[in-house]
Structures are given as structure tokens and as C-alpha cells.
Amino acid sequence: MNLPMNLLLIPLLPFATFLLLGIFGRKYLSPVAGIIGTTSLLVSAILSLQAAYSYFIQHTGEVYTSIVAWKMTWLPFSQDVSIDIGFMLDPISVMMLVVVTVVSLMVHLYSLGYMKGEDRFATYYAFLSLFTFSMLGLVVSVNIFQIYMFWELVGVSSFLLIGFYFDKPSAVAASKKAFIVTRFADLGFLIGILILSYHAHTLDFPTLIQRLTASDSTYLTSAIGSSFLGFSALTWGLVLVFMGGAGKSAIFPLHIWLPDAMEGPTPVSALIHAATMVVAGVFLVARLFPIYAISCPGALELVMWTGAISAMFAAIIACTQTDIKRVLAYSTMSQIGYMMFALGVAGYGGENGLGFTASMFHLFTHAFFKALLFLGAGAVIHMIHSNEMKDMGGLRKSMPITHITFLIACLAIAGIPPFAGFFSKEEILSAAWNANKAIYYIALITAGITAFYMFRLYYNIFWSKEAKHDSHIHDEHSHGEGTLTMKIPLLILSIGAIGAGFIPFGNFVSSDGHHLHLPFEIANAIMPIGVAIAGILMATALYKKENDKSDKIVAALGGIYKGAYHKFYIDEIYLFVTKKILFNLIGRPAAWIDKNIVDGAMNGIASLVMWKANLIKSIQSGKVQDYALYFYIGVFGLAILAIYLVK
Amino acid sequence: METSALSFYLISAFILITGLLTVFTKKLFRAAIWLLSSLIGIAALYFVMEVDFAAAVQIIVYVGGIVVLIIFSIFLTNNEGVSMPAPLSKRKIFSAIAVLCGAGYTVMLLDQHVWMAHSANAYDPSVKKIGYLLVSNSPDSYVLPFEVVSILLLAAMIGAIVIAIKARPEEK
Amino acid sequence: MSGVPLTHIIIVSSLLFFIGAYGFLTRRNLIAMLMSVELMLNSVNINFIAFNKYLFPDNLDGLVYTIFIIAIAAAEAAVAIAIIINLFRNTRSIDAEDADQLKN
């Protein structure tokens, strides 16, 4: 195997770039910042590909074991429980290594051209490297607290990147919203960790999984034994950990931050909100998958249903959005719903592990074509300087490469055979078919809707209105289709979008490490292809030529359409909850109580003393005779006292 | 009731009545006169108790000295004619209560208390013995307090002069 | 003088004392207060002499005390009157109520 040193280099290189650009970037290195960032990512990508090659290809023996290349005790809590940082090689972590580094490299390359004019160019690359470092750290973590740590770092870097154009109040609000919602989910994750570590007496992944899955282990019985509000502690732990994952992967209840996160620069959305960060939740559930599958099927059930709902819900909203980045954001949410419920339907080991492999395969292929979609959209926005569909149309002649690559990506995501999306989605559907019919049908309908809204997007950008844009192409300030550095990533990713499907994923990634032969029957492939083609035809009919058919349908749908367009008013509900309840019902009274009651009590004591002092003061009236009287009374009292005491 | 007991009761009644009158009369000068008569009554009491020296001193110093001094001060502050304003009602009530219960309590105590005489032999307060006590150098004599009192009197005199002296020029 | 019990004398002196006290507490005039103080001092003298005569006849401490008290009373009266005159000179009145510069 390769030395731990060059494994460690993979995350450390982006970290070094972050420090370098962060401290010295602004003043000295800003012109050359892009080059530094990209080269360091290139080296890191090569190293991870080499690690993947040596881990998968040169692999001997039947089962892929998880190898801990390097581990160090970071913070000891007690003898057996401590946070340690390490580097673990495991089928899913190596796969994620490859995905993260490759997509991050593409985004780095793309940003060279896209972000050229920015004044905070170096800081942008610093934050991008920080993000890549924390994502890599998250992926290779060996300890559940290490994953939590890098989880927070990923959250902060997404906060910094979303709020990159910080002089736009909407960007600042979006970054705050993203961070607070994910932070709320991390709270669940933290409590989940506390529960699991309390019962398993360890934070280390391999031992944690071993202790909570071995049927005879005392830890497992203690975890299932103690219950709270009806559910066992283990279920609470796993559900809360899933809540953490759901927050980061924008699953249904906690998805409100993803559409607003589009305020960030488009390459950032491509990297963070398409390929890497949003799949962190899926990766987390995959990492703890044995516990979910073996010890606590209830939690897995919850994962399945939330995933399915999220997929369907997002697909419906995506059909109504006009901002192309928001369409892609909802499509990401829907695809992640796919991955989640694929994990949900899976069991542990052997044949019923198909869901797990399908989910990972979909994650792998989705990273490529979704990043491609975002970068393509970025190129379009870069030229048109607006996100709205209505300003676009007929761009296929002025942006040939973007057009072709965008088409490839749309075909891939819709699930048309030769492209990667078809293979991974078909595996998910067959896994769902074996496990749960209802989920299968939901997935089928969602696949159709996905095809529909993707091609709606495609036609609106590249076809429908012709004339309006000729003026745009010739005026000087438009960059045309963007520099070379923007085109290369598009081409590489489109190769990925086509080729990724043919990789025999089964014998690399599986729930228990054994090789898994992915069955490929034409029979159950027909249904998804048919549904996809139907979706595409409907979209062509409505949107290829500029016509009012789509407006008639919108009028017909009326209320539903408006609801979907406004994201079913979930944002407003959340806002109401936070604004009314948290701010007014708890925050304001807390501040008021502190100012008046607690502080008032202190001031009250002070004024009490002052009042007493005034009372005493009046005794010193200055009249000699008053003093004489008090003196007399005093003497008289003492005399009585003396007499009684003496007697 | 021998004559001396009777005379004692008469004199003490006289003392008490004149005392009350000094305290309650409106006119300041008249109060001084009642004080004078009360002090004379006390001197008579000493005579009745056969302590002639004390009576003599009482008459010379108190009646002759202090009351005259008081009358002088009344004239100096020229309000011999004026009648004093009535005391504040609040103060009068409080002091009346205090004094009455004080007096009542003392009288009640005196009734129950039995006095223990320490020696039975006769009491002759002859002037020779007083003189011996005051100025002889025997260990139990009072020569030291005697000297101290004389110094005190000297100081009092100087003090009185300094306080009451006409305002010095620079004060004006 | 043998017939008069000691208690009666002491009652007389304490009554005189309380009369003096009452006078001191209520009189509005500083000189009147001085007079009441004289009364109180005299009642103390009566006490001394009475105790000396009835309880400790063989030595004359009581009598000597009385003499000293009378002397001191004289000194005290002198100083008091000097103060009163001075006060009169400043505030034109010797009413006890006005003399409250020491008010808080």
C-alpha cells in the first residue's frame, strides 16, 4: 500500500494553501492565488487517484477491509473514550476522495476564468481550499467526533463562501440562514454522538460499529435497553445522527437553506451545493450503515421515507422555478432524496446490499453531471449576467460547447441509457423494486418529473426565443462563452458523465466489502427509460418553440402551481417559528427579565438600603432635647436590664 | 411623729412644690426665684439631717453663687419679662411618659428594696473630720480630687471668660 | 431625725430628679434647662448625704462627694451660661428649637 505520508498530503495540501492564501493572500499573492490553489488541488487529486488505484485495483483477497493508515489521539476524555484524528481507507471513503478532489479541481480550474475580475480573488481561493480540506478531512475520518469537527468546518466554509459577495444583504442573510439551519441539525448530530458514545463507550468508528452490531455485545443490549419516550436509546441516537446528515444534505424538513445558498458564486454552488457538501449526509449514513441496517431497522425506515418524500417534493417545486440555479438546487435535493431512500431500502450484506451500492454509485455519477450542469449554468450566467430563464433563449449557436455539455448532462440526469445517470438510477429502481413497491412507484414518477424539468430548463436556455439575444452577443463587455479554463472542466466532466456509468461499481463498493454482481435485466430497465422519454417529449412539446401552451397549463393548475412556486410556503413557516417564537416569546422576555427582575432585584436592594438610611438620618434632628430624650431612654433601658440580669 | 420627722416632710414637700413650679412657670425670672427657694429648701433639709457643713456650703455656693449667676444671665439676655413659648406638644408627651414611668419604676423599686446599714455607730459630720479628710496627707484623704477640682474651677473660669468675651476686633 | 426612714428621703430625691429631668426635656429655654440640671444635681446630693448618714456613718465619703459635686456644678453653670450668652449674641434667641445648626 502507499505510505501514509502521501495519503496525509491529500488533505494537508489544501490546508497549506488555505493558510498561505489566508494570511498572505490579500496583499502579496493575489494575482497568482488561482494558480497556487489549482496546482495544489491537482497534486492532491493525482495522489487520491493513485490511492484509489492502489486500494481498489492492486487489491488482493476477497473483501475490501477498512485500513486505518494513520491515527493520533487528539483530545483524551477518559481512558477509553477520546477524540482521535486519523486517515481511514474504506471503499466509500476512497470513492469520496476521488469525487471530492476531482470535482474540486474542476471548480478551481473553472474559477480561474469565472472569478478573474474579483477584488477578493485570493480570499476566494483560500476559502475554497479550506472547504476542500474540511471535506477531505470529513471523508477520511476515523472517529465520530472527527467527522463532527470537519462537519462544522464544512459548515463554516460554506457560510464564508455563500456570503462571499458580502456587500449584498441577500447573500449575508442566505449565509446566515445556511449556517444556522445546518447548526441546528448539528445540534441533533452532537446529541446523537453523545448517546451512541455513552452506550458504546467509544468514539472510534470500527469499534463503534463492531460494538453496536455484534448481536451478543453488552453495549448493544444496554443501548436498546434504556429507552426514552418509547424509543430505545439506539433509535434516538441514530435518528438524531440522521437529523445531522439531513441538515447538511438538505433533506425535506431542513432543506430551506439550499435554494438561498445559490447567492454564492456559481462555481461554489457547483462544488458545495452539488457534488460534495450536500452528499456529506448520505456519506454519514453510509458510514454508520451497518448499525442502521442490522441493529435498528426502524431508523432506516425513517431514512427511506424522508428520502422519498424529499425526492418527490423537490422535483415538483423544480418544475415551477424560473431561476436556473434554483432549478438545479431543487434537482440536487431530489437526487439526494434518491440516494437517501436507496440507502433506506438496502439491507446489510450480500444481495439485499444492492441499495447501498446503488446509492453510492448514484452519488458518484451525480457528482459529475450535477457539477457539469452548474458549471454550464455558470457559463450562461457569466454571459447573460442574470439567473432568470426569461432573459435567456436561443443560446445554442453563441455557446456551442456549453450547449453540447449541458445536453449531455441533461440526458445523464434524465436517465437515458448510454449516460451514467441511467445505470445508477436503474440500480436504485431495481433495489427499490425488490424492497418496497410504494417507494418504487414514487421513484418512477420522480424520474419522469426530473426528465421533464431538466429539459424544460434546457429548452428555455438554449432554444425557445431566438431573436432577442443577437444584440447581447456582439457588445464588447460580454465575455462570449468564457475563457479556455472554463471550457476544459466542462469537457472533462462531460466525459465523466458519459463514462462513469460503465464502471463495474459493484465490485468496488458494497455494504459488506464483498464483490457484488449488479444484475442488469432489460425487463425492469424499460419502465424508467419509457418514463424518462415521456418526460422529455412533454418538455419539448411545451418549451421547444416559444408558445403559450405552458402558460395555459399554469393557468389550469392555478393554486398548486403558485404553491409550488413559493416552495409550499415552508420558508415562511420557518421564519414565523424563529421570528415569533424564538425572538419574541423567548428572546425578548429573557432580555426583559434580566434587565428588570434580576437587575431590578439588585437595584431594589440598593434602594432599600437608601430608604433605611434616610429613616435613620431623621433621628439626628439637631435638637438637644431630642438627644436628651434618647439618652434618657437608653439609660433607663440599661438600668432595667442591669437590674434584671443582676437579680 | 417627732418634730424633726414632721419638719422633714414639710421641707421635702416644699422642695418638691418649688421644684415643680420652677419647671412649669411661664416667666423665666419667676422660675429662677422658684429655683432659689427650692435650693434653700434643700439646705434646710441638710440642717434637719444635722449635716450643717453641707447646708452651709449649699447656701453659699448654690444659692449665693449659681442662682445669682443664672439671674445675671437672664438679665444679660434681657428676656426677664418675656414668657417662654410652650414646649412642642409631641416632645412634652414623650418626655412626660418617659419621666412618669421612670419615676413610677424607681419608686416601686425603692419600696421593695431593704437597705442594709453597714455599721451602727453614730454619724458626726464634724468640720474637723471633713477638713482632715480633704487636705491631710493620710492615705485615705481626698487631697488629690481636691486639687483636681480646684484646677477644674480655674479652667472653667478661664473658659467662661474666653467664650463670653466681647467679639475681638478681627472677628468683625 | 431618727423617725424618717431612708426610703422616704430617697423617694423625695428621685422625685426631685425626675422633675428636673422633665424640666430639662421640655423647657424651650436654655437657661430653664440649666435650672433643671441644677435641680437634678441637688437631688443627687441629697442621695449622697442620705446614704452616707444612714448606711455608712463611720466615714464621710458621701459628704465629701457632695462638696465636690457642688464645686463642679458651679464650674458647669459658669461655662453653661457663658455658652448661652455667646449663643444669644449670635442668634439673638436662646430658644432650644432654633439651636439646631448640628442638623444633618
Next chain:
Amino acid sequence: MNLHILVLIPVLTALATLFFKELKQVRMIAFLGSALQLLLSFALLAAFYAERAAGNLAPMLFYSSFQWFPSLGIAYTTGIDGIAMAMILLSAFVVLAGVLVSWKMEKLSREFFFLLMLLSAGAYGFFISLDLFVMFFFLEIAVIPKFLLIGVWGSGRKEYSAMKLALMLMGGSALVFLGLMGIYFNSADIHGQHTFNILELSVRHLPLSAQMLFFPFAFIGFGIFGALFPFHTWVPDGHSSAPTAASMFLAGISMKLGGYGCLRVATYLMPEAAHAYSPYIILLAAIAIIYGAFATMMQTDLKYINAYSSVSHCGFVLLGIGMMNETAITGAVMQMISHGLMTALFFAAIGMIYERTHTRMLAQLGGLLKVMPFISSIFVIAGLCSLGLPGFSGFVAEMTVFMGSWQHVETGYRIATILSCASIVVTAVYILRAAGKSIMGPIVDDHHLHLSDATWNEKLAAIVLLIGIVTIGIAPFWLSDLIGPGVHGLMANIGRTILS
């Protein structure tokens, strides 16, 4: 390597500042004094490690004792263990940063630096002394300078806050003294000898009745210093009207005196009572954390925000102590150190902003990132640290407290832990609200445009504190190795209550 130099240097620096007139010399002396103090504490740390490496496992190292009042059993005994060592390092960092931040203190600069040094001398003395009376003595030394610093150099309602702070701290020290008397008189050894020495007292078990009576006095007394819930009202006013350096000292060091006192005096010497009262402590701490966090959300003045967040963070310290197990107490000590550093950094940043924009109101601030990038990034870093972001000390301390509090035997206390965990969300809300409004977003009023960025001394101050925060954040094992044995020593006494 005797410890008296540690107290001697600040006192000498304080005296030295009195002999110079202009600001230049005075601040140079104060700077040299505090820098020397920092070097000395590092030397002490090295000696400490050497001593520990050489196998000397005595609870207190560099032990020395001089008779002061032999008849009463009071001796000037000094000695340090891991916890005291960490506290000394914290104070050294904050003092140096404090001096650097007040580089342009024109007004009565000589007295200002004199009082600062006196305050730091009190803190050092408090941490190294092992005699209850001497500890109380140094605690008192530290109170008066605070009053003067706020009263004279403060801003806003400075007289009111100075008076309030002084009175409440005096009240606190009165209670502490009562507690000390309770301990002193109830701990006579076989032949009737009383003593104030902590080591001897820890061996003599006080009768339970005495403990139950005097523990509340000692704990509440020190609690008032450490912002225990109902008695925390001096914190917002005191901190916000204090000058920058004073509020750094107040929050950075003097609130730690309270926490350290609660741990070393109240809990260590009266463990049974501590165990009996722990439900109340935990309840108050949980309230302080959540209540403080929510109250912070409503504040509009930057300094009030940081002051209230200090109340919330100090709640963690008391929560850790209340949980009475080794991990939680280690977490409490770490939280003291991390909170000391980060709140000092936060106040420094706010001070710098205030010096330039002359306003602390959120409404009047905006978009400072473009104008003063260094100060804004310091402000954001301090915010993220108090948020509990990994890589900074806040995360390390809070996670240790959470892990420790979750190990508590009784499952009823999980609610307190969940409540305090929930505070990380509320903290995130108010930190981002403050940072979002003042640092990011558009420029609010245009004459902020030509404000200058941090000068060299402010940068140095920030870097000094940053080094502390990041070293703990990146590699916390050195801190837990330093504190671990110290807490283990305490647990010998505290632990016996859980077993019995």
C-alpha cells in the same frame, strides 16, 4: 524556581510605572513587565514539565511556605498543579494583550497601567497560593482596581456600573470569607490546631453538618465572581462600561478567579456538600447558559453582546463543576481558559472598532470588512471561537463539558446537557447576527470609509491571543495532559463522594 517572582514582577512593574510621567515610558514599562511575565510563565511551564517528567508526582509542585500568622495557622504557602499552571499561562497571555491594546491611553496613563498591573498581581497571587487566607487576600487586591478602572476610565453609565460591580464583588468576597471561616473553624486536627493550608484541609474531612452550612456561602461567594446565574447582573453593566483593557481583564481573568475558587475551595474541600448541592448548581448553570444566550440575542450594543455571552459561557464552567466527574471538571477548567482567551480577543476587537467608529450600536455599524479587514477578521475569528468552531479552543472545552456531563450517573441531568447543547445554536444565532450586521453587509455611513486598520500594537495583541486560542484548538492534548493530573488529584477528594 520559586513562584514568588510571579507575583513580584507585576508588583514591581506597577511601582515602576509610578515613577514616569508621559505615556511613552509608562506603556513601555508595562509592556516589558507583562512580556517578562509571559516568558517567565513559559519557563515555569518548562520547569513544570521537567519536574513531572522526573517522576515527581506530588500534587503541588514548587511548594514553599513562610509563616505569616503562626498563631492562626496562616502561612504564605505557594505551589502549583496543572490547573494553576494553565491559569497562570492564561493570565500572562491576557495581561500582555491588555497592555498592548491600551497603547494610546492618554487619560491618566500612569495610574491606568499601575492599576492594571496591580490587578494582574492579584490574579497571579490568587492562582499560586495554597493558603485560603492568602487566596482571599489576593482576591481582595484584585477588587479595588476594577472599581477604579471602570469608574475613572469607563464609558456610558460608568459610575453606576463601577459602584454596582464593586458592591456585588464585595458582597461576594464577604460570603467567601464566611465560607473560609466555616472551613477554618470546623477543621481542627486531633490536637486542636486549626489551619488555612488547602492540602492539610483536604485531608481532614469536615463534618457533614458544617459542610452543608458553609458550602453555599463559599460557592455562591465565588459564584458571584464567576457570574453564577442570579448574581450575574454586574457582568453586563460592568463589562460594557469598562475600558477595553479593563473589560478584557474582567472577563478574561477575574471571572476565572470565581470559577477556580468554586473548584479549588468550595468543591475540593467540601465534596459531600458539593455532591448534595450539585442538582441546584447544575440547574443554575443550565439556566445561565440558555438564559444568557437568549438574552444576548436581544442586545443591540456589541459590548453587551459579549458580556452576556460571557455569562452564558461561564455557565459551562459551573455546569462542569456541578457534574462532579473527571471529564466534566477537566472540561470546566478548559472552558475557563478558552473563554478567558476568546472573550479577551472579542473585547479587544470591539475596543478597536469602538476607538475608530466611536459607536458600539449594531444599528450604526455595517460593512467594516472592506474598511478594516484585519480587525474584522479578528472579530469574526473571536465570534467563531465562541461559537464552538473546531480548530479553536471553544470547541474543545465545550465538547469536553458535554461529554463529561453526559457521563453523569443520574440520567435526569441529561436535560441540563441537552439544554446547554442547544445553546450552541442560539450562540450561533447571536454571533452571526452581530458579525453579519457589523462586519458584512453594505457600509452604513460613509465616513467609516476612511477609517484606518489595526496598528502594530493592536495586531500584536490579537496575535498573542490568537496563538493561545489556536494552539488549544488545533492540538488540545497538551492542555489536557497538563490539566489531567491536576484534576485527577482533585478527584481523589471529590470522587469519594460518588463512591460512598
